[in-house]
Amino acid sequence: xxxxxxxxxxxxxxxRRGDRKILGLxxxxxxxQHFYGAGLALTYPFVISQFHVSYSSLGFxxxxxxxxxxxxxxAAGLARKYSARSLLSAQNLSLAVATVLGxxxxxxxxxxxxxxxxxxxxxxxxxxxxxxxSEMFPKxxxxxxxxxxxxxxxxxxLIPIATxxxxxxxxxxxxxxxxxxxxxxxxxxxxxxxxxEPSHVKGSxxxxxxxRTPDGPSVGTLIRRNKSAMMVIAASTMAAAGxxxxxxxxxxxxxxxxxxxxxxxxxxxxxTVLVAGGVVGPLIAGWLSDRIGRKGVLISAYLGGAVAMxxxxxKYSSVWVLSAVSLVMGVLAYSESPLIQSxxxxxxxxxxxxxxxxxxxxxxxxxxxxxxxxxxxxIDRYGFQTAFYVMAGSxxxxxxxxxxxxxxxHRPPATID
Numbered sequence: 001x002x003x004x005x006x007x008x009x010x011x012x013x014x015x016r017r018g019d020r021k022i023l024g025l026x027x028x029x030x031x032x033q034h035f036y037g038a039g040l041a042l043t044y045p046f047v048i049s050q051f052h053v054s055y056s057s058l059g060f061x062x063x064x065x066x067x068x069x070x071x072x073x074x075a076a077g078l079a080r081k082y083s084a085r086s087l088l089s090a091q092n093l094s095l096a097v098a099t100v101l102g103x104x105x106x107x108x109x110x111x112x113x114x115x116x117x118x119x120x121x122x123x124x125x126x127x128x129x130x131x132x133x134s135e136m137f138p139k140x141x142x143x144x145x146x147x148x149x150x151x152x153x154x155x156x157x158l159i160p161i162a163t164x165x166x167x168x169x170x171x172x173x174x175x176x177x178x179x180x181x182x183x184x185x186x187x188x189x190x191x192x193x194x195x196x197e198p199s200h201v202k203g204s205x206x207x208x209x210x211x212r213t214p215d216g217p218s219v220g221t222l223i224r225r226n227k228s229a230m231m232v233i234a235a236s237t238m239a240a241a242g243x244x245x246x247x248x249x250x251x252x253x254x255x256x257x258x259x260x261x262x263x264x265x266x267x268x269x270x271x272t273v274l275v276a277g278g279v280v281g282p283l284i285a286g287w288l289s290d291r292i293g294r295k296g297v298l299i300s301a302y303l304g305g306a307v308a309m310x311x312x313x314x315k316y317s318s319v320w321v322l323s324a325v326s327l328v329m330g331v332l333a334y335s336e337s338p339l340i341q342s343x344x345x346x347x348x349x350x351x352x353x354x355x356x357x358x359x360x361x362x363x364x365x366x367x368x369x370x371x372x373x374x375x376x377x378x379i380d381r382y383g384f385q386t387a388f389y390v391m392a393g394s395x396x397x398x399x400x401x402x403x404x405x406x407x408x409x410h411r412p413p414a415t416i417d
Contacts, residue, residue, distance in 0.1 A: 023144055026194070037156070057376075070362055070367070236368065241374075251376075303399050310392050313384055371394075
């Protein structure tokens with residue numbers, strides 16, 4: 001293979017030359033993508049105030065955007081002729097445009113439409129990025145997928161303090177314009193630097209095999225006949241109610257501002273602590289899952305995360321105590337995503353990874369996005385505390401769903417470098 005275009009798939013347990021560059025570029029792309037969601041989440045309290053809308057209205061917009069954007073991830077198998085670098089660079093450039101247009105919204109309807117358009121652009125990162133890494137690093141899926149997830153969390157971590165500072169001094173519209181700049185830069189870096197995957201290098205063995213592989217329907221049939229894969233998808237869809245990169249990132253800033261009545265800067269600080277936990281948690285969890293197995297680590301994250309969500313909405317006299325609870329919640333809730341993805345990958349095997357991950361994300365993240373609307377309604381009718389209790393309950397149920405023996409458990413090799 002031409003090393004200028006592609007890095008060989010790992011044939012040893014160690015890291016090959018250029019592997020860390022590939023992982024770094026995918027991590028960077030995911031970070032840039034999350035600038036969008038994290039930046040928007042910090043504008044929600046001000047959008048609600050300026051346009052005089054309810055939590056239910058915001059939840060409805062987020063749910064519709066999430067469902068449509070999530071279902072689009074199911075098209076990943078149909079986009080097999082396009083390389084990961086083409087799809088991911090187009091994603092980041094499109095998000096930059098959607099963010100600028102959102103900044104000039106004259107009404108909540110226009111803001112909602114731009115949020116919807118942004119969701120249409122978001123779809124490639126998870127199925128395409130996860131499939132790309134699974135193809136490049138078949139022996140280190142837990143580790144590389146945890147780094148991929150952490151990339152998004154790092155993007156979220158970099159945003160709160162800077163964005164809330166801009167909002168406090170110049171308003172939420174200026175903050176969105178500022179966010180669009182790194183997204184555009186990220187798009188150009190990915191298109192220029194990310195190597196092609198083996199299945200997109202003409203003449204390679206992987207490319208020949210990919211051309212012979214049937215499209216989507218056979219993958220759907222494969223998953224439907226796989227009880228383990230189906231249960232993992234169901235558990236992930238249930239856990240979407242409390243997923244770190246989803247409901248938590250959308251409603252935690254609103255709770256801190258309108259429920260806990262903290263100042264704008266303090267909201268940014270506490271939210272940053274939450275996301276900092278989301279950086280550390282997946283890395284530790286992914287590393288552990290490659291060594292001691294997925295299920296035990298994931299069940300522990302589910303149950304511990306549920307407890308943390310209940311504690312998060314209690315009344316505290318000290319912001320430091322709230323921040324400590326936020327940190328623990330971030331560590332556990334954000335660990336769920338790479339762990340459940342790795343468990344799914346173990347269930348389906350290496351064939352047609354992009355199409356299979358497309359189905360996984362379409363259901364788990366697309367249908368799971370309906371939780372955004374439900375949580376918004378619960379907050380309007382019953383308050384923040386009840387909403388977080390429901391989110392905690394979803395984690396507990398998910399833990400029981402993946403516990404059965406027929407759910408494939410990863411068996412770690414004797415040694416991993």
